[in-house]
Amino acid sequence: MKSETNAKSIERWDIFEVVLKGPSGGNPFVDIALSAQFSYQNRILEPDGFYDGDGVYRIRFMPDTPGEWQYVTKSNAPELDGQRGQFTCVKASEGNHGPVHVSNTFHFAYDDGTPFYSFGTTCYAWAHQGDELEEQTLETLKKAPFNKMRMCVFPKDYIYNENEPVYYPFERDEKGQSDPTRFNPDFFRHFEQRVGQLCKMGIEADIIIFHPYDRWGYCDMDAEDDYRYLRYLVARLAAYRNVWWSMANEYDFLLDVKPMNQWDRYFHILEEKDPYQHLRSNHNGDVTKNYDHTKPWITHVCIQNWDVKRVEEWRNAYRKPIINDECEYEGNIPRPWGNISAQELVHRIWIMMVRGGYAGHGETYMHPEDILWWAKGGVLIGESWLRIAFLREIIEDMPAGGLSPMEGSWMWTRVLGGINGDYRLIYFGEHQPLEWAVGLPMEDGEYEIDLIDTWNMTITPIEKGPLPVSPPTRRKKTDKQAAAPKPEAAFGVTLPGKPYMALRVRPMKQSNSASPSR
DSSP states (O other): OOEESSOSEEETTSEEEEEEEOOOSSOHHHHOOEEEEEEETTEEEOOBEEEOSTTEEEEEEOOOSSEEEEEEEEESSGGGTTOEEEEEEEOOOTTOOOOEEEETTTEEEETTSOEEOOOEEEOTTGGGSOHHHHHHHHHHHHHSOOSEEEEESSOOOBTTBOSOOSSOSEEEOTTOOEEEEEEOHHHHHHHHHHHHHHHHTTOEEEEEEEOSOOSSSGGGOOHHHHHHHHHHHHHHHTTSTTEEEEEESSGGGGTTTSOHHHHHHHHHHHHHHOTTOOOEEOOOSSTTOOOOTTSTTOOSEEEEOSOGGGHHHHHHHHOSOEEEEESOOEEOSSSGGGOBOHHHHHHHHHHHHHTTOEEOBOEEOOOTTOOOHHHHOOOOOSSHHHHHHHHHHHHHTSOTTOOEEOOSOGGGGTSEEEEETTEEEEEOTTOOOSEEOTTSOSSOOOEEEEEEETTTTEEEEEOOBOOOOOOBOOOOTTOOSOOOBOOSSSOBEEOOSOSSEEEEEEEGGGOOTTOOOO
């Protein structure tokens, strides 16, 4: 990520930065208003600027169109007002696909049209742990399959996460009391450094703005302090192309101090202040208290629920992309949400994916120094992440567009299938049939059929076989004639009779010799 003052050129979806010197007396965080109009032909975008301490003001902008851009600043401080400049936006470099937005109702794509399939993980407080552990987390991510990271702005006070942060978001007095009208630039510089490093690695920063796990008073700020904090956060971070806005982790645990109309106002501020309209959602704690994701300012559904087979219900209810970011975590801690097996987590992620949704990873293994990945990062010690990498290869090898539930059979509530045109991915989960036909093509032809062992990470070509015995078609009790069997598919396949198997079926013309195999 570049950040330059009056640069001659900047690549598409990177950061152009205007840096100005201005007043430092009084409280510039409250007293000084600053923005700039960036124009390209007949388009105008107007991001806010922010005070960065020591008399320095910054305005950050992410150009989305190649060509000549101009800007002029606006401020109530004369020395910051009316500053003009221009720069050239050039084409994006390799690997820079722009920000992620909703695509095809239930899925995502980058601005350049490249599909984005979410394979996220959670490291709530990793950016508050100090350089040594944070750098170790970044090294781990280089080898991991994750392309999205849930991370909190505020430090967190919770089991296995009780250490003090290195930096605090607001200035503090000698008694440790925060002044929410004065931001700590050192804190935000450090936080945005980590967001920028994730960007260079191709990882979306799913930024959690509020959460209930607090001992510093951040939960108890009044509405005006919250609104000021949110506007400052957007001014500093919105120009990073990898930003997603997650309004809260478990927002419903804060309803006693932040009523629902206040949550809606937070989203209006995001809509008003984010020129790029990054993705926006809100995350529940109680599985019965989902935020109303039908609200127009919500771009996608962020949910916590262990019952992953409800993904089609959520798709139908909200008509937006579904990400179950907490379908419980691989680990062994004494909490029901943090001790499922690696195999169970992989199973749940497969269910979400083939039914047209997405699910997140998390790891909560006991550690003598309380360094749990889900809270602090560090290293991965579990077994699910390798299988998630295997699944990501399979998904990114399919035709673009994302999977959808297979319709027309009650059986899909048990055995799960996804389809994308002629491409079919059928996941059997806990079922272990020896023969199968339902969901296979109804027309015979040349197909490449692969048997996928989701745990052992193998892909084995198999041949078409005869149809298994079909049950008779159901008739009304008054019909005494025997029902003729109805073909379930044009052919069947023979299976190993083991759980956690999947089938991939593609017309031979779609076969890709670069398919992942183990």
